[in-house]
Amino acid sequence: xxxxxxxxxxxxxxxxxxxxxxxxxxxxxxxxxxxxxxxxxxxxxxxxxxxxxxxxxxxxxxxxxxxxxxxxxxxxxxxxxxxxxxxxxxxxxxxxxxxxxxxxxxxxxxxxxxxxxxxxxxxxxxxxxxxxxxxxxxxxxxxxxxxxxxxxxxxxxxxxxxxxxxxxxxxxxxxxxxxxxxxxxxxxxxxxxxxxxxxxxxxxxxxxxxxxxxxxxxxxxxxxxxxxxxxxxxxxxxxxxxxxxxxxxxxxxxxxxxxxxxxxxxxxxxxxxxxxxxxxxxxxxxxxxxxxxxxxxxxxxxxxxxxxxxxxxxxxxxxxxxxxxxxxxxxxxxxxxxxxxxxxxxxxxxxxxxxxxxxxxxxxxxxxxxxxxxxxxxxxxxxxxxxxxxxxxxxxxxxxxxxxxxxxxxxxxxxxxxxxxxxxxxxxxxxxxxxxxxxxxxxxxxxxxxxxxxxxxxxxxxxxxxxxxxxxxxxxxxxxxxxxxxxxxxxxxxxxxxxxxxxxxxxxxxxxxxxxxxxxxxxxxx
Numbered sequence: 001x002x003x004x005x006x007x008x009x010x011x012x013x014x015x016x017x018x019x020x021x022x023x024x025x026x027x028x029x030x031x032x033x034x035x036x037x038x039x040x041x042x043x044x045x046x047x048x049x050x051x052x053x054x055x056x057x058x059x060x061x062x063x064x065x066x067x068x069x070x071x072x073x074x075x076x077x078x079x080x081x082x083x084x085x086x087x088x089x090x091x092x093x094x095x096x097x098x099x100x101x102x103x104x105x106x107x108x109x110x111x112x113x114x115x116x117x118x119x120x121x122x123x124x125x126x127x128x129x130x131x132x133x134x135x136x137x138x139x140x141x142x143x144x145x146x147x148x149x150x151x152x153x154x155x156x157x158x159x160x161x162x163x164x165x166x167x168x169x170x171x172x173x174x175x176x177x178x179x180x181x182x183x184x185x186x187x188x189x190x191x192x193x194x195x196x197x198x199x200x201x202x203x204x205x206x207x208x209x210x211x212x213x214x215x216x217x218x219x220x221x222x223x224x225x226x227x228x229x230x231x232x233x234x235x236x237x238x239x240x241x242x243x244x245x246x247x248x249x250x251x252x253x254x255x256x257x258x259x260x261x262x263x264x265x266x267x268x269x270x271x272x273x274x275x276x277x278x279x280x281x282x283x284x285x286x287x288x289x290x291x292x293x294x295x296x297x298x299x300x301x302x303x304x305x306x307x308x309x310x311x312x313x314x315x316x317x318x319x320x321x322x323x324x325x326x327x328x329x330x331x332x333x334x335x336x337x338x339x340x341x342x343x344x345x346x347x348x349x350x351x352x353x354x355x356x357x358x359x360x361x362x363x364x365x366x367x368x369x370x371x372x373x374x375x376x377x378x379x380x381x382x383x384x385x386x387x388x389x390x391x392x393x394x395x396x397x398x399x400x401x402x403x404x405x406x407x408x409x410x411x412x413x414x415x416x417x418x419x420x421x422x423x424x425x426x427x428x429x430x431x432x433x434x435x436x437x438x439x440x441x442x443x444x445x446x447x448x449x450x451x452x453x454x455x456x457x458x459x460x461x462x463x464x465x466x467x468x469x470x471x472x473x474x475x476x477x478x479x480x481x482x483x484x485x486x487x488x489x490x491x492x493x494x495x496x497x498x499x500x501x502x503x504x505x506x507x508x509x510x511x512x513x514x515x516x517x518x519x520x521x522x523x524x525x526x
Contacts (some may be wrong), residue, residue: 001300002040007047009069009100013289017045018258020297035059043296045069054080065299067292071279072097073309074360082326085319087299089307091291093148095279095315100277101434103197103227106161106251110223111136115272119458137161142193143181145228146171147376150199154181154374165189170375172393190217195225202229203374204501204523210234215241219339221248227278230255239264242271255277309381311362320357325355325411327433331448331524332413333370335436338522339454342419345394347371348412355409356400363399367413407437441486442493450479452522458515464494466513471498 005025016021017323021043029037031051038044045067046052051481052066057080068082068090081088112133120127141157143150146168154164164181167189176183189196196218200206210224211234224247226233235252239261241247245325249270255262265271295307337344351363368385372392380388382506389396407427412424424437426448436446439454446452457463464483470476480497502521509518 001042003043003045003296004038004041005045005047006034006050007045007069009045009292010286010289012286012467013045013069013291013293016290016293016297017162021300031056033404036235038063043067044298045292045296052076052081057081057084060084061087065089065296065305067296067299069288069292075448078240078310085311087293087305087311088309089295089299089305090309091288091295092307093287093291095284095288096148096152098281098284099149099227099278100156100282102253103149103153103199103225103336104156104161106225106227106253106272106274107136107141107195107197107223109272110225110249110251114299116269132350136195138163139194139369140165140192142167142189142196143199144168144186144189144196145199145201146176146181146183147199148177150197151179153197153199154179162195165193169390172343173436174393175391175507189219190214191219193219193222195205195223197225198228199230200232200372201230201376204521205374206232208232208237210237212237212240215246218246220246223248224250226251226255227253235261235265241266241269249510255329306384307381311382321358322360322363324428324432325363325434326366327520328412328426328428328436328448329411330370331434332426332436333367334374334524335373335448335452335522336413336415336422336424337371338520339422339424339439340415340417340419342417344371344375344392344394344415344417345418346397346414347389348397348399348414350399350401350414352401352406352412353404353408353409354402355411358400360398360400363411364396368396371415410437411440439493440493441489441491442484443487444482444484444495446482446495447497448524449479451498451501452524453494453502454496454520454522455494455510456517456519457492457494458517459490459492460515461500463513463515466516467494467510468497469512470506470510473503474503476500476506 003021003023005023006029014023034056038056039062042062044063047069057077063086065087065264066076068076071090071092073090076088078088113131117131137160139162141162141164143154143164143166146166157164158180164177165184166181167184167186171505173183204223209232215237238250251272253274253276266273294482295305333377347368349367351360365382365385369380369382370388371381372385372388410425410427412423412425414421422440424436426436429435436448437444477499478496479499482495484493507519510516
């Protein structure tokens with residue numbers, strides 16, 4: 001078969017590919033060039049920010065697999081690839097050790113003022129006292145996000161004889177104990193940590209999670225490290241915290257170089273900034289190349305692919321049968337996890353009606369992947385989702401019944417936590433249109449696209465009007481609204497489809513309105 005490699009990957013990966021197939025290598029093909037030649041290739045491997053658009057995928061009439069030599073896949077249209085039956089895979093673990101070590105390196109550099117001392121010496125100064133630092137031994141390290149990288153940082157920090165606190169509401173006490181760290185609330189971590197390192201996924205819920213309010217709760221003099229994602233940090237708030245002395249120093253590798261705060265942070269003497277180097281080492285480059293090559297070779301042989309992001313092996317006939325449900329399952333997983341609070345203990349997927357007689361393994365994995373990706377800072381796909389759930393102590397159960405309930409086919413997803421459980425049910429309309437038809441005890445009809453507001457309220461008049469007024473005054477278009485009452489209880493809810501995101505200040509304004517008990521927002525489109 002023929003493999004196209006666009007971008008520089010380590011020769012170790014190229015050699016693996018050439019041992020079995022024909023390989024052509026290019027550097028930075030344009031979209032037009034890629035579209036013009038992709039039809040002759042069975043596999044495509046890309047590096048960096050090469051955009052694999054729907055047009056490229058449509059032109060790849062012989063494509064069976066797309067491999068990303070690295071972690072981020074935002075520039076690949078995975079949905080289009082899935083619809084064409086093309087496996088998309090990445091190499092997420094090759095650079096984990098690099099990111100873990102870099103985090104520790106940034107912590108040490110921050111503690112001992114190493115970059116500042118180096119630059120001073122380069123300028124001809126011999127100032128040994130200006131750059132006196134502090135030891136990290138016996139200090140308290142707070143790790144926010146105890147995924148693969150966060151756990152690795154914890155293990156190495158313990159070797160430095162640090163006391164390690166961790167906040168991750170979706171990690172079990174037993175897992176934390178196994179790592180040797182103390183699982184605490186975010187408030188406790190912020191108030192006690194001498195160092196805080198962030199290892200969270202970039203999601204709707206974590207965007208600007210570390211804002212002015214969070215900084216105000218931190219122990220004065222704390223040092224902050226962010227080698228994860230720029231989106232989780234409010235950089236304007238960080239500048240304020242640095243100026244106020246709440247944060248005594250910060251080391252940043254995750255941020256947008258075009259951010260308006262770039263110049264201000266670079267000018268601050270107690271801030272270390274690097275251009276996204278955490279995942280860049282010679283070893284990581286080789287491991288990434290070998291990993292993506294092995295994945296592509298496995299996919300071309302129709303073997304299971306451990307780093308597949310979209311589709312495990314399944315017969316063509318069964319795939320045609322369950323394909324319309326795949327996107328619905330993902331949306332149901334996203335919604336149900338937004339309803340829950342606390343640590344997830346179990347996930348049940350129940351199939352009623354004709355769908356119960358199909359091979360539903362991929363559908364259950366689709367729900368599991370969506371739920372886990374919403375709460376864990378890990379690279380979770382259809383292949384590794386069960387292993388991740390097991391490691392987190394989450395019990396996954398699949399239940400089937402040929403009995404039809406309200407619809408010919410109905411799928412119900414129930415998530416139980418240490419604070420209760422919530423469920424979401426969905427079905428297909430006209431055999432292709434996925435709809436959510438039940439949320440807990442509410443009968444609904446939701447097109448799971450765009451943004452959604454879920455409002456629980458008292459049985460008093462005018463609630464819907466208040467919501468409409470606030471949204472209208474702020475030029476937020478409402479695309480749909482349902483006022484529903486629970487089937488068995490005196491609970492009332494309003495479900496609002498909106499075209500765009502709603503700012504936190506408006507959410508707070510709605511929460512403060514008389515009669516509104518709670519309000520949550522959901523983004524179905526990532």
